[in-house]
Amino acid sequence: MIYLKEVDSTNKYIKEHVSELDSFECVFTDNQTEGKGRTGHTWLSEPRKNATFSILVKDKDINTNFNIVSIVAGLVVAEYLDMLGLNNVTIKWPNDVYVCGCKICGILLEGQLPDYLIIGIGINVNQKNFEGLAATSIYNEIGTRLDTKLVASDLAEYLITRLKNVNDKLSKEDLDEFILKDYLAGTNVTFTHKDEREEGLALGINEDGSYKIKFNEKILSINSDEINTLRKSENS
């Protein structure tokens, strides 16, 4: 694990140093000043309170399974939180992790496929206040302060072990686990389809990691790389 006291973004750092870094190298920072979120959002994190880190994957066999890697990353975080004793951990497809409707972890996958993939993870560990955002932390849920570097290195180790076994389908265990933790299934969601904002009914995950939505009496399967984001609609 490369430790940086401060950096703009750990994903960006890996991108800029990709040729010098080995596969499964992990970059952690105590203070991420320009954290990137999905769909152009920023990822805010108080200095030294949370785990903000990225893992580089240069293995083409893994990187060709982008959808699956995306799901497995969320599952690993959710299982880790279960293990720590947090209750009601759910996953908003593809990999946002929530506790009782409050976000606790976001994951951003970037890269140049299949050459390299960067898995950036931001998990709220010891931060108490989120300035009116619907967010929470491990500390807020179980009242225990954890070493942020240890959280990151444990998660990186679990995730790398799991990634070495991914293929083009989710395992039955992963599929069942996702179904149990699915934050969206059964709710109305808005999503982008053919450049239009549409509304449909979230049905659940497919074994290739895509997500089924009932829309205009048809069932659409959407991939995590082609869609911006799924949101619960107001009337859900």
Ligand code: BTN
């Ligand atoms: C999201 O939920 O929108 C994804 C957030 C991802 C944040 C992490 S923090 C470490 C890594 N570096 C970044 O700049 N972003 C990711």
